[in-house]
Amino acid sequence: MRPAVDVVGLSRRYGRVQALDGVDLSVAEGEFFGLLGPNGAGKTTLISILAGLVRADAGRVRVMGHDVVDDYRAARRALGVVPQELVFDPFFTVRETLRIQSGYFGLSRNDAWIDEILHHLDLASKADANMRSLSGGMKRRVLVGQALVHRPPVIVLDEPTAGVDVELRQSLWSFIRRLNADGHTVILTTHYLEEAEALCGRIAMLKDGRVVALDTTQALLSRNAGLTVRLVARALPPAWLPRLLRRTGDTWHIGIDRPADLEALLADMRVAGMHVDELTLDEADLEQVFLRIMQSTPAPSARAPATEGAR
Numbered sequence: 001m002r003p004a005v006d007v008v009g010l011s012r013r014y015g016r017v018q019a020l021d022g023v024d025l026s027v028a029e030g031e032f033f034g035l036l037g038p039n040g041a042g043k044t045t046l047i048s049i050l051a052g053l054v055r056a057d058a059g060r061v062r063v064m065g066h067d068v069v070d071d072y073r074a075a076r077r078a079l080g081v082v083p084q085e086l087v088f089d090p091f092f093t094v095r096e097t098l099r100i101q102s103g104y105f106g107l108s109r110n111d112a113w114i115d116e117i118l119h120h121l122d123l124a125s126k127a128d129a130n131m132r133s134l135s136g137g138m139k140r141r142v143l144v145g146q147a148l149v150h151r152p153p154v155i156v157l158d159e160p161t162a163g164v165d166v167e168l169r170q171s172l173w174s175f176i177r178r179l180n181a182d183g184h185t186v187i188l189t190t191h192y193l194e195e196a197e198a199l200c201g202r203i204a205m206l207k208d209g210r211v212v213a214l215d216t217t218q219a220l221l222s223r224n225a226g227l228t229v230r231l232v233a234r235a236l237p238p239a240w241l242p243r244l245l246r247r248t249g250d251t252w253h254i255g256i257d258r259p260a261d262l263e264a265l266l267a268d269m270r271v272a273g274m275h276v277d278e279l280t281l282d283e284a285d286l287e288q289v290f291l292r293i294m295q296s297t298p299a300p301s302a303r304a305p306a307t308e309g310a311r
């Protein structure tokens with residue numbers, strides 16, 4: 001089956017920042033795909049190239065077989081992007097905004113679908129409100145609606161739930177899930193890793209513009225899972241600091257591979273005279289897997305010392 005989105009050798013530099021560094025990715029039709037990575041990893045840059053808003057320095061991208069540069073119009077029509085930044089015209093109402101967007105795609109009688117979108121995004125009561133009068137979360141809902149007006153086969157959501165309340169999150173996800181079940185390909189970027197874990201069948205993790213992990217969510221969880229020790233203590237033996245996933249005050253989260261590691265940790269603590277106040281052992285979730293993968297991937301300077309000359 002042809003991929004819905006096909007990315008080959010994609011690179012983009014902004015001044016001294018290599019935002020994308022040779023990314024290869026293929027998302028099959030019908031997938032619910034997660035694109036994860038820390039701030040600045042290159043996710044929005046990748047999505048902007050997909051949407052034809054930013055030009056790549058090297059590589060190519062196809063959406064439903066259409067090259068985003070050579071076949072821009074067809075690629076754009078196959079794609080609905082919910083952008084990370086809130087951009088809209090404050091003087092139009094919500095319904096006008098969606099009608100105008102429909103007009104861009106030559107859809108003049110689209111009101112039945114627009115009504116359905118408004119309903120699912122819980123915006124029906126705001127249909128005639130001016131965009132400038134909406135709250136931040138409501139504006140984001142309109143952005144989601146705008147991306148969907150032309151029923152694109154590929155839907156890309158760049159942090160759609162940032163600043164959105166719990167209720168909308170639930171209704172948004174059930175709407176997007178339904179679209180996915182109807183055959184739409186969905187690519188999602190989010191920093192809420194429990195959302196990605198629940199929704200995405202496959203996940204790519206980006207760091208410093210490179211794909212550092214790419215697999216089914218299940219495989220990522222089981223391959224990198226291990227266990228997480230959460231302990232409350234004043235200090236941690238220095239030898240265990242490389243295993244530290246997260247620390248808040250006296251609470252330390254440490255990744256271990258097998259129960260025997262826990263014995264070793266406790267023995268080290270005892271020898272060092274460090275007292276453990278509290279201890280729990282958890283199965284790793286996607287957040288912990290993510291932290292492990294990010295920690296174990298060296299910085300770009302350490303990866304390619306010869307190719308990046310000093311400037």
Ligand SMILES: Nc1ncnc2c1ncn2[C@@H]1O[C@H](COP(=O)(O)OP(=O)(O)OP(=O)(O)O)[C@@H](O)[C@H]1O
Nearest residue numbers: 014017019037038039040041042043044045046084
């Ligand atoms: N227009 C621009 N001009 C200069 N640098 C840019 C521009 N856009 C992105 N960058 C840089 O490229 C890198 C990747 O940015 P990008 O927005 O793609 O990251 P991201 O993964 O979407 O991050 P976030 O999770 O914060 O949204 C960053 O270092 C960023 O500062």
Ligand SMILES: [Mg+2]
Nearest residue numbers: 043044045084
């Ligand atoms: Mg971004």
